[in-house]
Amino acid sequence: MSSFVLVDRPVPEVAVVTLNRPDRMNAMAFDVMVPVRDALVELSNDNSVRAVVLTGAGEGFCSGADQENAGRAPHVEGLGRPGFGLRSLELLEDVVLALRRLHQPVIAAVNGAAIGGGLCLALACDLRIASSTAYFRAAGINNGLTASELGLSFLLPRAVGSTRAADIMLTGRDVGAEEAERIGLVSRVEDPVVDAAVEMGQRIAGFSQPGIELTKRSLHAGMAASSLESYMPSEGLGQLYLRLLTDNFEEATAARKQGRAPQFRDGR
Structure with missing residues (x-):
């Protein structure tokens, strides 16, 4: 497993997956996203794991696309820019789909900024808990792009309703932890957030x-x-x-x- 992704078992039945590139706010570089995808697939097939927690190291959950050094996606040799772009997008989509396909419930422990693709990762989880310092942003619109990416325009309206989703996506504004709880983007605000997520995972593990x-x-x-x-x-x-x-x-x-x-x- 890459040093950019850590997998811990604080209790036997709950696995914690940590994006571990805090100097880049756990941005979605390929050297982070490839191992996190592989870790999720492995955990899905581990029947001793009854719940999975996804979080970030340092002060951020995930800051979305790495605009300085995204690395290189695997298996793109010989492709031009269009082919490289398609394969890169497919890899990021695979991470979102891996979260959705896990046999176990996945709890996002959003410990800080969840921006762009980071917001998408949080939404792909089944449950979301935020720290008091967490905030959320659909950043694509701020970067001259569409705010729709990696399932955001599918998942966000289902979490908060179409009007609030339009507000968040079209304005590019930050949604703080308190507002996120009020509108249903997260189920609660807790500090320390990872401990609260593990406790929730333990409760889930007690059921069938x-x-x-x-x-x-x-x-x-x-x-x-x-x-x-x-x-x-x-x-x-x-x-x-x-x-x-x-x-x-x-x-x-x-x-x-x-x-x-x-x-x-x-x-x-």
């Missing part, structure tokens, strides 16, 4: 593994569904699937009666 995984899938599918009527059967099938194939419902009922924590076995 397939129950959590199916809930994550349902949340993503629900956002993309065309209608409530067409979507509800898939929710019901997921509930029925676990009801028939595990004894978790009976265990939860018994645990409540006995005043103890349930021990979910997930069909084993």
Whole structure:
């Protein structure tokens, strides 16, 4: 693993992935993004990991594109500028999609600036907690480009609503931690933010593994569904699937009666 990406296990069931280039505010250079993508894929396949926390080293979460030295994307030999641009964009898209595809819920512990692509990374996570010093900016519009990048115009309206998303994307202004909590961009503001995210991950780890995984899938599918009527059967099938194939419902009922924590076995 690159020194620009650190993977720690502060508790056995929660992995913390840290973008570790604080001198560049953890900008999205390829020597950061390639190993973070690979780390996410590896963690997704580690069944001992029940939740993943994504954060940044130093004072920033991720400052977006590295405008000074982005490095060189892999496998671009022989390509001209258009081909290089397409491959580079594809690699960054792969990081966003890797976050979405993880089997485990991903919690963004936004410890500072989440700018441009950094805002996209935070939005690609399932949950977001901000430190009191965190702020968010859709920076593309400030750089003479479109504010839409890496799924931002898909994910941001679903997090905060279309009107607030338009405000953030068209003005290029900073959204501080307090406002981010008020509009639903983050679920809470906590210091120290990584500790709060790990604690949330531990709570998630106490539930049924397939129950959590199916809930994550349902949340993503629900956002993309065309209608409530067409979507509800898939929710019901997921509930029925676990009801028939595990004894978790009976265990939860018994645990409540006995005043103890349930021990979910997930069909084993």
